[in-house]
Amino acid sequence: MDVFSNIALGFHVALSLQNIGYCFIGVLLGTVVGVLPGIGPVTTVAMLLPISFTLTPESALIMLAGIYYGAQYGGSTTAILVNIPGEASSVVTTIDGHKMAGLGRAGPALGIAAIGSFFAGCTSTLLISFAAPPLAAVALKFGPSEYFSLMVCGLIAAIVLARGSVVKAIAMVVIGLLLGIAGTDINSGIRRFTFDFRGLADGIEFVALSMGIYGLADVAYNLQKTEEKAGLVHEIGRIWPSWADLKLSTPSILRGTALGSILGVLPGGGALLAAFAAYTLEKKVAKPPRHFGEGDIRGVAAPEAANNAGAQTSFIPMLTLGIPSNPTMALMIGALMIHGISPGPGVMNERPEMFWGIIASMWIGNLMLVILNLPLVGLWVKLLSVPYRLLFPAIIVFCCIGTYAVNRNPFDMYVMAFAAVFGYLCLKLDCEPAPLILGFVLGPMMEENLRRTLLLSRGDVSILVTEPISLGFLIISALLLLVVAAPFIRRKREEALRE
Amino acid sequence: MKIKAEKEFWSGLMFLAFAVVAIVMSRGYSLGRAGQMGPGYFPLALGVLLAFLGAITISQSFVKEGEKLDALRLGPLLTTALSVVLFGLLIEVAGLVISVALVIAILGIGLRSATWLELTALTVGLIVFAIAVFVFALQLPLPIWPTV
Structure with missing residues (x-):
């Protein structure tokens, strides 16, 4: 089947009344949590995992995907109007966006953010539909050794691109892997790391772990800070940017889209890295006169295009290889597994209607977001007046009900409470939880692939470096580690990833 | 010796704690051998790796200047x-x-x-x-x- 008949199939699925509805719910919720600081797409996707349980897998993933890219739109609104980044990925947008608002140009800033995001969203979705099939075709030929090395490579890349110490990030991955294999071993039937708790026989519940770490630990961490007062909300004025603005921003949007699309595919990439990189690039290559930091419209256009493109293309490794590139994608994999679908290159052939349905829904979702965001922008800003003291009990209650709904097992609450304490310690110790979540999802798959690899080679570990593809992945991983270790690049990396 | 980076030190200690639990517990599962990995093989390997990473983190905390741990509330x-x-x-x-x-x-x-x-x-x-x-x-x- 060629790409176009696939896309047609996708639209057939995505345009059903039910899926349009879930797509709308997804982007709406995404916008809301994007606007609200203190609750992000990861928490929201985690809270909705139990709900997605009751839907068809297509509808579930369409909705969850909508939350992720919808949050990118919502985050920019508050960044521009009140100088509070609703999402980490819109931190850079505050720099020029809020300055523009101060100069009475909030409208065009919002307008260009939406236009840039929309263009980037549509383009990168097209990219997914062309890049995914060949990638999955290659991945289908992978044996266990290739898969094992690919996972090593993915985890290492995620670490290198994450913030903070590399050693600590690797340690967090290892802890994640260990937590991931807890429960009954599928090969021997032995219960590992269950401390004789029956509730742990099926392993640690992913929803409980991720909600504890992302939802509750964040709440506890935010509660010790004093409540941030929303600053002055600027007049929005005319939204449509002038022709001069559009002409000035077009190259920036194109560059942001290209850069964001590439960075999104990388493990550990996604929206956050894309936005930072695009802004840095813009500062170097944009046509003078440059007024970055003083309200240059290109400083809004490029990172907004990039974060949306990155959010979109980070679906590529998840959908084609079954390897998550960031925590949200790890949760999506969790959603697939709840539905009994094992994520990997086979998904595209076995469930074309789901695969292409998700992709087609991204176009529809992006269109909805433009419509939702531009005329209704005033409404979203009002959301900021919801005080955290009312928001946090709601988050906690939903984490509880949501986690309970997955298995109806009270034991998961204790797991979640434990994860909250652990997650809080990690936040305090500057240990990023993202690598842990990736490790948790990949743990059982890594063990199984390693087991099969060594079974085939009769215990000879060197097979990992004698098979050419596997060797290639390991060389890339080693290079990545070397690159971070080099002092010059380490400094650059710290600069680039600092907020 | 003086701890120069409190956050590193305590992180390292946390990693070591996880590593010790992993190593001790996986010794209770049969190890098997490389060609026939038992349930203890992978966790033991991870535990050893984690212990190593924890040790690096702790030793770094004595050498490299780093952040203080702010009060836990x-x-x-x-x-x-x-x-x-x-x-x-x-x-x-x-x-x-x-x-x-x-x-x-x-x-x-x-x-x-x-x-x-x-x-x-x-x-x-x-x-x-x-x-x-x-x-x-x-x-x-x-x-x-x-x-x-």
Whole structure:
């Protein structure tokens, strides 16, 4: 089947009344949590995992995907109007966006953010539909050794691109892997790391772990800070940017889209890295006169295009290889597994209607977001007046009900409470939880692939470096580690990833 | 020796603690050999790797200047964790309505952040919303009232 008949199939699925509805719910919720600081797409996707349980897998993933890219739109609104980044990925947008608002140009800033995001969203979705099939075709030929090395490579890349110490990030991955294999071993039937708790026989519940770490630990961490007062909300004025603005921003949007699309595919990439990189690039290559930091419209256009493109293309490794590139994608994999679908290159052939349905829904979702965001922008800003003291009990209650709904097992609450304490310690110790979540999802798959690899080679570990593809992945991983270790690049990396 | 980076030091200690648990426990599972990995093989390897990473992190904390650990404020954390545990203890016996009300009451008392009126309104709103979404829309069989 060629790409176009696939896309047609996708639209057939995505345009059903039910899926349009879930797509709308997804982007709406995404916008809301994007606007609200203190609750992000990861928490929201985690809270909705139990709900997605009751839907068809297509509808579930369409909705969850909508939350992720919808949050990118919502985050920019508050960044521009009140100088509070609703999402980490819109931190850079505050720099020029809020300055523009101060100069009475909030409208065009919002307008260009939406236009840039929309263009980037549509383009990168097209990219997914062309890049995914060949990638999955290659991945289908992978044996266990290739898969094992690919996972090593993915985890290492995620670490290198994450913030903070590399050693600590690797340690967090290892802890994640260990937590991931807890429960009954599928090969021997032995219960590992269950401390004789029956509730742990099926392993640690992913929803409980991720909600504890992302939802509750964040709440506890935010509660010790004093409540941030929303600053002055600027007049929005005319939204449509002038022709001069559009002409000035077009190259920036194109560059942001290209850069964001590439960075999104990388493990550990996604929206956050894309936005930072695009802004840095813009500062170097944009046509003078440059007024970055003083309200240059290109400083809004490029990172907004990039974060949306990155959010979109980070679906590529998840959908084609079954390897998550960031925590949200790890949760999506969790959603697939709840539905009994094992994520990997086979998904595209076995469930074309789901695969292409998700992709087609991204176009529809992006269109909805433009419509939702531009005329209704005033409404979203009002959301900021919801005080955290009312928001946090709601988050906690939903984490509880949501986690309970997955298995109806009270034991998961204790797991979640434990994860909250652990997650809080990690936040305090500057240990990023993202690598842990990736490790948790990949743990059982890594063990199984390693087991099969060594079974085939009769215990000879060197097979990992004698098979050419596997060797290639390991060389890339080693290079990545070397690159971070080099002092010059380490400094650059710290600069680039600092907020 | 003086600890120069508190956060690194305590992180390293945390890694070591996990490593020790992993190593000790996986010794209780049969190891097998490389060609026939037993249930203890992978976790033991991970445990050893983690111990190594923990040791590096700790030794770095004596050499490299780093951040101080700021004070832990356990109040909000423990209140959050306790309310979740309480929900787990109550939900099957007392049902959704009472559990949610008690969780919010604990959060309200423990953190003294919102007024009683706000908390009551929030409780009612959340319960109605939760029942509408989870029980009616999604048809999940959650216990609403106490089982007698």
